[in-house]
Amino acid sequence: MTKTYPxxxxxxxxxxxxxxxxxxxxxxIGPSGSGKSTIIKMLLHEVAPNKGRVVVNGKDVTSMRSWKxxxxxxxIGCVFQDFRLLPNRTxxxxxxxxxxxxxxxxxxxxxxxxxxxxxxxxxxxEHRYPHELSGGEQQRVAVARAFVNRPLxxxxxxxxxxxxxxxxxxxxxLLDRINRTGTTVxxxxxxxxxxxxxxxxxxxxESGRIVRDQARGVYG
Amino acid sequence: xxxKYVLSEVxxxxxxxxxxxxAMIITMAVSLTMLxxxxxxxxxxxxxxxxxxxxxxxxxxxQTDVTDEQRDQMDAxxxxxxxxxEVIYVDKAEAYKRFQEMFQDAPDLISAVKEDSLPPSxxxxxxxPEQYKNIYDQYKDTEGVDEIVxxxxxxDKIFNILTAIQNIALAAAIVMAVAALLLVAxxxxxxxxxxRREVAVMKLVxxxxxxxxxxxxxxxVVAGLIGSLLGLVALIAAKYLLFDxxxxxxxxxxxxxxxxxxxxxxxxxxGVGGLISAATAWTTLRFYLRV
Numbered sequence: 001m002t003k004t005y006p007x008x009x010x011x012x013x014x015x016x017x018x019x020x021x022x023x024x025x026x027x028x029i030g031p032s033g034s035g036k037s038t039i040i041k042m043l044l045h046e047v048a049p050n051k052g053r054v055v056v057n058g059k060d061v062t063s064m065r066s067w068k069x070x071x072x073x074x075x076i077g078c079v080f081q082d083f084r085l086l087p088n089r090t091x092x093x094x095x096x097x098x099x100x101x102x103x104x105x106x107x108x109x110x111x112x113x114x115x116x117x118x119x120x121x122x123x124x125x126e127h128r129y130p131h132e133l134s135g136g137e138q139q140r141v142a143v144a145r146a147f148v149n150r151p152l153x154x155x156x157x158x159x160x161x162x163x164x165x166x167x168x169x170x171x172x173x174l175l176d177r178i179n180r181t182g183t184t185v186x187x188x189x190x191x192x193x194x195x196x197x198x199x200x201x202x203x204x205x206e207s208g209r210i211v212r213d214q215a216r217g218v219y220g
Numbered sequence: 221x222x223x224k225y226v227l228s229e230v231x232x233x234x235x236x237x238x239x240x241x242x243a244m245i246i247t248m249a250v251s252l253t254m255l256x257x258x259x260x261x262x263x264x265x266x267x268x269x270x271x272x273x274x275x276x277x278x279x280x281x282x283q284t285d286v287t288d289e290q291r292d293q294m295d296a297x298x299x300x301x302x303x304x305x306e307v308i309y310v311d312k313a314e315a316y317k318r319f320q321e322m323f324q325d326a327p328d329l330i331s332a333v334k335e336d337s338l339p340p341s342x343x344x345x346x347x348x349p350e351q352y353k354n355i356y357d358q359y360k361d362t363e364g365v366d367e368i369v370x371x372x373x374x375x376d377k378i379f380n381i382l383t384a385i386q387n388i389a390l391a392a393a394i395v396m397a398v399a400a401l402l403l404v405a406x407x408x409x410x411x412x413x414x415x416r417r418e419v420a421v422m423k424l425v426x427x428x429x430x431x432x433x434x435x436x437x438x439x440x441v442v443a444g445l446i447g448s449l450l451g452l453v454a455l456i457a458a459k460y461l462l463f464d465x466x467x468x469x470x471x472x473x474x475x476x477x478x479x480x481x482x483x484x485x486x487x488x489x490x491g492v493g494g495l496i497s498a499a500t501a502w503t504t505l506r507f508y509l510r511v
Contacts, residue, residue: 084424
């Protein structure tokens, strides 16, 4: 697929073709502006390609109507570099919020949220506010929020970008554990250390083109 | 839970930005009061027209030397005319009698006028009083006709004034509505900004669009409805203080405004207030949240 943003001199993605299997763990690496984030945005149906198709979970979402987007998003979990937690809500409430706004009852939240917070290693810290948690812990809350709805795909856009190396590795262990439950994990990163340690599939992008696609790759 | 969530968000939203909310409600109230007043006047003028025009006549005065033949022709023509609902012929004797009654306080005037000098006339009622002009054009050149006088022309002046007042009220309503609309748009933007984190998360996890928009739209609708209630109060106060108070003397001239009229106009005000607010909020959100 190809994506050219208006006003851009060259395409952000130029004739890129990637296929990711269910249950895979894939790193997208490459310098800033290489087009990695555009891929995430396409998977989220935030932007559409000018040419080519985006197929998620067997469905062509390229020309999906925007009113169908909310429902589509429920099958995808998202984690970002800046956590994106609600500062005036506790860890528990942050995760429960994500469930309640898609129509789940409080009873469901009461059952599921403590479970998922336990899974990400935050048992006992449910009632802390984000500012009372460390960066790594905040990111765990974000992962819990992304995973609580049991999505098919977990997108992680530089999830370790704000964290120190040790904490980063803990987050990676968490993502690995989530991947083992059958969830496809797509992660965009700059962090060579992590890529080298994980030894998973690596897709390297440069100037909108795939320059490497390697199973069990290293950073480069 | 979802309904409860939406409602509590609405209340929180209205309270968070309370000065803006008050400004929004006041402009809305003034605008809707003007709209209501204009609507009431519309009905009022209609009622008055019915009342007055029903009793209005066009008089066709004949020349004093009109022949019987001309008169009979005229009578037949008028009775066959589809515009005319009623024809009364007033002959010279009848005209004199009416003249005597009208000027019974001035015997000098009566004695100065001979019975023979008053013209006979047709007093006709029209099916639609506003078609006077047609009658005038049709009969003014008929032989034997002296003059055609329409009483409704006098009334037209009064109604022109009333219509002008009504239009001014409507114009004021529209101008205030524009101000109210801008305030709603601004309030919704501020509300959306203060909840931008929540909205971003909601979009991310796939909350449906109506669920994201509903609290904002309802916030505007609640303000619009409160505004229309205040407008209702203003109209009731106006009836109480103005029409039943200082303008009581004009009662014979103005047909009274009933409570029923005001109750009838209220749904219109509430509907317009609610719909305009909702539409504005929704449009603002489309641009601002891109949902």
